[in-house]
Amino acid sequence: MTSLVLRARSDLLCSMPKRFAATASASQAKEARRNLKESVRVTKLDNGVVIASLENYSPISRVAAVLNTGSRDESHTEQGSTHALRVFSNLATRNFSSFGITRNLDQIGAQLSISSTRESTTYLLESTRNNTSRGVDILSEIISRPQLRHWEIDDARSRLEFELDVYDQQPELKIVEMIHKASFKNALSNSLYAPRFNVANLKSELLSDFREKNFTSNRLTLVGLGMQHDDLIRYADQFRLPSGSPSRQTAQYHSSELREENLDDLVHVAVSAEGVSQSSKEVLASALASHAFGSVYSRIKYSNGATRLSRSVLPLAREAAGVTSFNANYSDAGLFGFHLVGNTNDIGKLVKGLYQELNQVAKNGFSNEEIIRAKISLKSSLANSLESSQGFLDALIKGSDHIDADQVLQSVDAVQANDVNAFVKRIASSKHSLAAVGDLSQLPRLDELRA
Structure with missing residues (x-):
């Protein structure tokens, strides 16, 4: 934005x-x-x-x-x-x-x-x-x-x-x-x-x-x-605006691949699947899944971080790299995915490692300890956003149901581990989209990654 x-x-x-x-x-x-x-x-x-x-x-x-x-x-x-x-x-x-x-x-x-x-x-x-x-x-x-x-x-x-x-x-x-x-x-x-x-x-x-x-x-x-x-x-x-009820197209998800080639050695890759809308019952499960994977870069200065993705994917790279998950919820659709940044010679191995980790979580699920950490991380993020005037105003813009911090935190605690794991399993089996920019000579095509 x-x-x-x-x-x-x-x-x-x-x-x-x-x-x-x-x-x-x-x-x-x-x-x-x-x-x-x-x-x-x-x-x-x-x-x-x-x-x-x-x-x-x-x-x-x-x-x-x-x-x-x-x-x-x-x-x-x-x-x-x-x-x-x-x-x-x-x-x-x-x-x-x-x-x-x-x-x-x-x-x-x-x-x-x-x-x-x-x-x-x-x-x-x-x-x-x-x-x-x-x-x-x-x-x-x-x-x-x-x-x-x-x-x-x-x-x-x-x-x-x-x-x-x-x-x-x-x-x-x-x-x-x-x-x-x-x-x-x-x-x-x-x-x-x-x-x-x-x-x-x-x-x-x-x-x-x-x-x-x-x-x-x-x-x-x-x-x-x-x-x-x-x-x-x-x-x-x-505020004098005309009256009217303009129609809005319903967003339609589809799987495709978009690549922009250049000579930059630092390659950005995003992989996504269809997420959930803001009104979906799975909206908190999707947020928790993102925090369980690692929704932000390291909170520790000069560290690669201690998220699940950073521990499993980043060791595959010979040079500095970064990986995080993202979760975007819109009024009628959503995106859930991952953002990778790495050197040209490492990016292929990083993306393949990301898919291996996603399939591993879909097969075995997150542990109870990982779900607990994800809940703490999500609640901390929500509570911190309500501490500032700007964050509180943003919550007020979204609706009064986002204002009651106690109610929101209780809703996060009420999400079951099975709900989060079921969401991840669906994401892993869904059709994926890929976008990449940089020197993509070592990046496999989307169909090769899914094979």
């Missing part, structure tokens, strides 16, 4: 009253009397907009306008529209020029960032509580009333091309897009990055048509952290 920060300055406290620190001690008693554990409040308005908020009495208020549209909603001719709208989001609106947006954000010490995934686009405003209203004025303008003037788009197109230049130089980003392309026939196969062949077509008319079809009121969710729920409902009146 990439994001565009419209304002590089990140000091959100710059506009706080000077006497705030001096009066902090005097206000502690008053704050202590407040109920700091208010529950999440959710309201659905008549126009379809969903309002969700949590008052935590933070001096910083965060308002996220989340639109349930992303690259998966692009047609063939619209490929790259989400990326372009993200890059062009600070251009002039009906009531603000591009300079005016930046200047007004600077004046109130606020920060506005835009990020997108395959399924959603998020506009996040962060400001001090006393300036939230002014910040929402700008936020609503950017979302509801962009002008998308063709001369401004032509001037800003170089920023889009610069992001593509950066993307071309980062194989760790490219392999993510390639494995989605290799794993899905449609929808989720669309990249987060605009394809080079369509950059010239991303003009004002096309982007306006895409917005009109997909930026609708029933796809908008306003999420607030550190503010009153009634205030957020009042702010919702400023």
Whole structure:
């Protein structure tokens, strides 16, 4: 997921009253009397907009306008529209020029960032509580009333091309897009990055048509952290989007192979199978399987790590290498797989070793001790994400059922080892997809790996 920060300055406290620190001690008693554990409040308005908020009495208020549209909603001719709208989001609106947006954000010490995934686009405003209203004025303008003037788009197109230049130089980003392309026939196969062949077509008319079809009121969710729920409902009146119920294609998984040859000795390989959606009963089992294999690189500095994959696969390489599993859950589909990085001469042995390990786990299953460690790792990851304001806001965006940490941790504990092992067995026997970038002269084809 990439994001565009419209304002590089990140000091959100710059506009706080000077006497705030001096009066902090005097206000502690008053704050202590407040109920700091208010529950999440959710309201659905008549126009379809969903309002969700949590008052935590933070001096910083965060308002996220989340639109349930992303690259998966692009047609063939619209490929790259989400990326372009993200890059062009600070251009002039009906009531603000591009300079005016930046200047007004600077004046109130606020920060506005835009990020997108395959399924959603998020506009996040962060400001001090006393300036939230002014910040929402700008936020609503950017979302509801962009002008998308063709001369401004032509001037800003170089920023889009610069992001593509950066993307071309980062194989760790490219392999993510390639494995989605290799794993899905449609929808989720669309990249987060605009394809080079369509950059010239991303003009004002096309982007306006895409917005009109997909930026609708029933796809908008306003999420607030550190503010009153009634205030957020009042702010919702400023977001004027057309009504409509745009259809969304159901993602279809298929098995294929996508290889990009170059002269780079460092080879990236991703192998995936069809995973599960966010609403599936197996979603926690898939997460636990990923943690049991090793879902992150070593947590120990200068170490290859102590995950099952690193112990079984990495010794096969003569030079430095890395391996991790990944688990992506979308609204109607998912991917479960593995990411390998290694030298050209080692990559064939590493991928074959990965398949041997996957088949071994499918045959014998994870031990109870490995399942326990996986649960501890997953619970630690979930709990840590809820400790920060950004992590808590992300959970709030996903839905109120992700907020109750105790309930989530209890759900993880309730997953049985048989459920995890059954999931791995299905993954091992499923049709696989492969994506690879680098010098692939020593990498076997997908059908040879499965033989």
